[in-house]
Amino acid sequence: MNGESAERADGSELASEYRRLLRWYPRAWRTENEEAMLGALLDQAESDGRNVPTAAERSAIAREGLRERFGLPHRGQRLRLLPLAAGFLLSVFYALLIIWAPNTSYPGSVGPFANPSILTCVLLVAAFLAALLVRGKAASVLALAAAVAEIVIGIVTAMHPPFSAHPWEGPGSSAVVLFAGIAILGAVLSRQGRMLTAGTLLVLAAVAATLVVSFTQAELGLFSPVSIALTLGIAVAVTLAIILLVVRRRPRRV
Amino acid sequence: MSSSELRESSFWILTALAAGRNHGYALLQETRDLSSGRVDLKVPTLYASLDRLRDQQLVALDGDEVIDGRLRRYFRLTDEGASRLSAEIERMEANARGARARLKLRANPAPMAAMA
Numbered sequence: 114m115n116g117e118s119a120e121r122a123d124g125s126e127l128a129s130e131y132r133r134l135l136r137w138y139p140r141a142w143r144t145e146n147e148e149a150m151l152g153a154l155l156d157q158a159e160s161d162g163r164n165v166p167t168a169a170e171r172s173a174i175a176r177e178g179l180r181e182r183f184g185l186p187h188r189g190q191r192l193r194l195l196p197l198a199a200g201f202l203l204s205v206f207y208a209l210l211i212i213w214a215p216n217t218s219y220p221g222s223v224g225p226f227a228n229p230s231i232l233t234c235v236l237l238v239a240a241f242l243a244a245l246l247v248r249g250k251a252a253s254v255l256a257l258a259a260a261v262a263e264i265v266i267g268i269v270t271a272m273h274p275p276f277s278a279h280p281w282e283g284p285g286s287s288a289v290v291l292f293a294g295i296a297i298l299g300a301v302l303s304r305q306g307r308m309l310t311a312g313t314l315l316v317l318a319a320v321a322a323t324l325v326v327s328f329t330q331a332e333l334g335l336f337s338p339v340s341i342a343l344t345l346g347i348a349v350a351v352t353l354a355i356i357l358l359v360v361r362r363r364p365r366r367v
Numbered sequence: 368m369s370s371s372e373l374r375e376s377s378f379w380i381l382t383a384l385a386a387g388r389n390h391g392y393a394l395l396q397e398t399r400d401l402s403s404g405r406v407d408l409k410v411p412t413l414y415a416s417l418d419r420l421r422d423q424q425l426v427a428l429d430g431d432e433v434i435d436g437r438l439r440r441y442f443r444l445t446d447e448g449a450s451r452l453s454a455e456i457e458r459m460e461a462n463a464r465g466a467r468a469r470l471k472l473r474a475n476p477a478p479m480a481a482m483a
Contacts, residue, residue, distance in 0.1 A: 146414065149431065149440035153391035153410045156437065160392075170409055177411040 127164050128155060134171060137178025183246065194244050197256060197299035201241035203291070204234035221270070221282030228270075230284040233263040233292050237299070244303045252303040260296035263289055373455050376406050376416055381425060381444060381452045388429040390439040391417075417442060425451055 131154045135147055158164065166174075208231055215225035223229050236259035244252035263284070270283025284292070373381070376398065383389060383397035395413055398406045408416070420426040425448035429441040444452070 146440075148438040149391060150410060150414055152437035152439055153395070153413075156392035157395065157410055170411070173409040173411040177415045180415070 125164055127158055127166070130166055131155070134166060134174045135178070137175045137182070139178075139182045142181050194241070194303070196295050196302055197237070197241040197244050197252065200237040200256070200259070200292075200295040200299050203295065204237045207288070208234045219282055220273075220280065228282050228284055229266050230263060230288065230292065233259045233266065233296070236262060237292070237296060240296070240299060240303070244299075249303050253300045256296045256300035256303060260293045260300065263292040263296065267293070372458075373451070374416075375402065376408060376412075377420060377425075378452070378455060379406050380413070380416055380420065381448055381455075384426060384442060384444040385449065385452060388441045388443040390432075390441050392439070394442070420448070424448075 128151060131151055132147070135143060135150065138147070154166075154170070158166070161167075208226065212227040212231060213225060214222070214227040217227060221228050223231050236255050240252045240255035240259060243255055266283055267286065267289035270281055270289075271286075273279050273281035273283075379398040379402045380394060382401055383394050389397065391410065391413060394417075395408055395410065398408060398413075417426060421428070424445055426442050427445050429443040432439050432441065
């Protein structure tokens with residue numbers, strides 16, 4: 114059908130207004146669907162006896178157009194993004210307000226950042242962006258990498274305390290537990306299908322085992338507050354992972 | 368066939384198409400009427416739902432027609448869509464049977480409870 118025939122037949126500016134709103138959708142989608150949707154929108158407006166789009170129509174067109182354009186997640190998927198959204202906010206806050214120190218340089222600092230947890234922040238931000246683009250597997254892998262990175266950074270930091278022969282600036286134990294916990298939860302929930310794969314579980318178990326072994330070798334001792342906090346955090350994360358692996362995901366609504 | 372639940376809007380779209388092919392605007396009216404006004408879809412939301420249902424092969428395109436200078440796109444229920452709708456109806460009926468049985472228990476309490 115001729116793209117302009119609807120305007121001519123309708124003889125109104127309404128069709129032009131709808132056509133302008135439909136630019137929220139990508140060009141390829143419009144080529145295939147614009148005339149059909151325009152016809153339905155005009156039918157609805159005629160039935161309602163109005164000659165302007167409603168506010169609800171405007172917002173629905175913008176929302177669905179953006180979703181079509183960027184593959185944004187649907188309502189059911191959005192709740193699954195909460196941990197990664199929290200990780201994103203935490204990362205931005207931590208990177209810009211906590212560890213931003215452009216004029217310092219010592220073991221552990223990375224460029225203008227005071228400690229290497231900036232790597233975790235970058236991975237968590239990337240994981241959130243991947244999840245927004247409905248790249249569940251990439252988001253999960255990035256979040257898991259963030260968790261592993263933060264735990265390794267935490268181990269290295271714990272093994273080189275401030276007053277040792279080779280001190281190393283790193284994140285506090287609470288930051289390690291917080292980052293690792295959010296990252297693991299984000300990795301678990303951003304996956305479609307089973308909440309956690311056996312491979313992921315094995316990685317987590319290996320990380321936990323490494324952590325325990327590291328502390329037995331470190332001078333801190335197994336029962337120092339730092340090691341207890343970290344070990345507890347990992348234990349909680351692994352337990353959660355096992356529970357989520359066993360419990361079936363709630364069926365997705367179509 | 369998927370075991371996932373249908374959203375109410377998807378349920379009514381499939382139900383509206385069960386009687387035969389239909390176009391977008393008519394589907395809006397039918398889903399509103401069939402659901403007694405609970406499902407009041409906007410055109411973009413309807414098309415997004417139809418895209419999703421088409422991805423799952425529950426609904427298929429059934430041609431375009433130009434009426435009074437406007438394009439009307441028709442949709443139809445696929446065999447898979449009909450099976451899925453039947454399964455959903457059975458699930459809802461089973462739920463209703465269970466709930467009704469429980470309500471009867473409330474109306475006719477067990478003798479032990481009555482004695483106590």
